[in-house]
Amino acid sequence: MAYQTPGVVFALAMAVKAYSEPGDAVMLQQPVYYPFSEVIADNGRKVVSNDLYKGDDNRYHIDLEDFERKIVDNDVKLFLLCNPHNPVGRVWTKEELTAMGDILVKHHVTVVSDEIHEDFVFRGKHQVFAAIKEEFAQISVTCTAPSKTFNIASMMISNIFIPNRELKAKFRAQLDAAGISQLNVLGLVACEAAYAHGEEWYEAMHSYVADNIAFTKEYVETQLPGVSMVDHEGTYLVWLDFRETGLSVDELEDLIVHRAKLWLDSGKIFGDCGKGFQRINVACPRATLQEALDRIKTALQESEAQ
Numbered sequence: 001m002a003y004q005t006p007g008v009v010f011a012l013a014m015a016v017k018a019y020s021e022p023g024d025a026v027m028l029q030q031p032v033y034y035p036f037s038e039v040i041a042d043n044g045r046k047v048v049s050n051d052l053y054k055g056d057d058n059r060y061h062i063d064l065e066d067f068e069r070k071i072v073d074n075d076v077k078l079f080l081l082c083n084p085h086n087p088v089g090r091v092w093t094k095e096e097l098t099a100m101g102d103i104l105v106k107h108h109v110t111v112v113s114d115e116i117h118e119d120f121v122f123r124g125k126h127q128v129f130a131a132i133k134e135e136f137a138q139i140s141v142t143c144t145a146p147s148k149t150f151n152i153a154s155m156m157i158s159n160i161f162i163p164n165r166e167l168k169a170k171f172r173a174q175l176d177a178a179g180i181s182q183l184n185v186l187g188l189v190a191c192e193a194a195y196a197h198g199e200e201w202y203e204a205m206h207s208y209v210a211d212n213i214a215f216t217k218e219y220v221e222t223q224l225p226g227v228s229m230v231d232h233e234g235t236y237l238v239w240l241d242f243r244e245t246g247l248s249v250d251e252l253e254d255l256i257v258h259r260a261k262l263w264l265d266s267g268k269i270f271g272d273c274g275k276g277f278q279r280i281n282v283a284c285p286r287a288t289l290q291e292a293l294d295r296i297k298t299a300l301q302e303s304e305a306q
Contacts, residue, residue, distance in 0.1 A: 003171065004183050006156040008116050008143045012080060013039040014178065015141055018170040019110045020045055025074035029062070030271025031239075033086045033114075037271070040080075048074045051273045052088060054241075058231040060088040062096060068103045079104060081113040083129055084121065084234030087270055087279040091124040091234040094132060101129065101136045110167065112141045116158075119149040119202065122210050123233040130163065137163045141171065148236075149202060150194040157187030205283075209236050212282040212289055219293050224300065236283035239267075243276035245300065252276065259299035262292055 005011040012035065020026055022044035028036045030049040040047045050067045052060040070076065081100075084091045104111055113129040130140035145158035162168040175181075216238055220229045226245035232238060242252050249268055256262050256278060267277030282289055 003160040003162070003168075003175065004188070005158050005160055005175070005180065006183060006187075007147070007153075008114055008145055008158045009035045009039065011141075011143050011158055011160050012036065012112060012114065013043065014171060014174040015080075015110075015112045016040055016043045016045055016078065017177075018174045019112075019167070020077040024077045026078045026080065027070060027074070027076045027109075028080045029082065029085070031087060031267060031274030031277070032080075032082050032270055034269045036080050036082070036114075046074065048076060049271060049273075051271070052085075052090075054088075054230065058228070059233075060085070060090050060230070062100065064099055064103070067100060068107075071103065071107050071109060076107070076109055079109050079111050081111055081129060083113050083115050084117045084126060086117060086235050087237050087239045087265070087267075087274075087277075089230060089232040089235055089237070089239055091121050091126055093124065094127045097127055097129050098132055101132060105135045105139060108139075110139050110141070111136070112143065114143045116143060116145050116148050117235040118144065120206070120209065120236050121234045122213060126234070130161070139164070139167075141167060146191045146194040149205075150190075150198055152187075152190050152194065155187035155190045156184055157191045159191070209283050212236075212284075212286060213238065215286065216280070216282055216289065216293065219290075223293070223297050226300070227296075236281060238280050238282050240278045240280060241276065242278060247303070249275045251303075252278070255299050255303055256296070259302065260292075260295040262295055264292075 016026060016039050025046040025048045026040045027048045027050060029052050037047050048070050050070050055061050118126045130137040130142050142161040147153040162171055213232055217229050220227055228241045230239040253266055256264055265279040267274030
């Protein structure tokens, strides 16, 4: 049986309360979806980051030595995993997840795995962390939702799977304390309808977004000198590297917001290691995407001319 919550971020906050105490260390992997750090810090816990690093292959990787060292040195109680990873676009392999999982089991760390982007895999294969080993299932909280896939975030419905009875009871206690007893019936119906009858729509959407990702890659490579697109495997959020443009973090922010007049997500909100990057949502009409990229191109040209 799954618990339903009004969103995955809400579930993350409940997990932080359920599986750690004020002052405890909670680990994540920056650059990562910014509410991860917010729900840790806002609940009086210590944010510890096992920073991902960009390799020569233009993909992000996990420093496993640092991963274990951070757990030990900070007595980490809880780890928030993003799988697939937002914003760097990695679809973690079974081998990568297993390596992390073995370390987490060894040090008795509870894992909350946000798998909300599981339907947006374009290379590789999504692997549910809890499904790899029974040991992993017993330390795991798995978060999913139809909100990203079917664009129904306003329905406020997420599904939270917790196999371990003790972890389940602690999570339930936090839901009760937060006053969450019943959810929006429209959300429940929308979730069921999306999963039961949405296959044709999903396949068309997935194909369209895949084409937009390919379009963005070609555009960046041919039209935006100094900008590169991180190798993309999953999610509909593309991670653009502007560091070779020579712009400072503030200059880049000014260029995107005031010159290009776009509302992208500045890399700095995903952690210090995200500075110099921008996250762009490509799950939109092609014409909208092209206009956004054209605006960046024009703004860069104007900046260079000055």
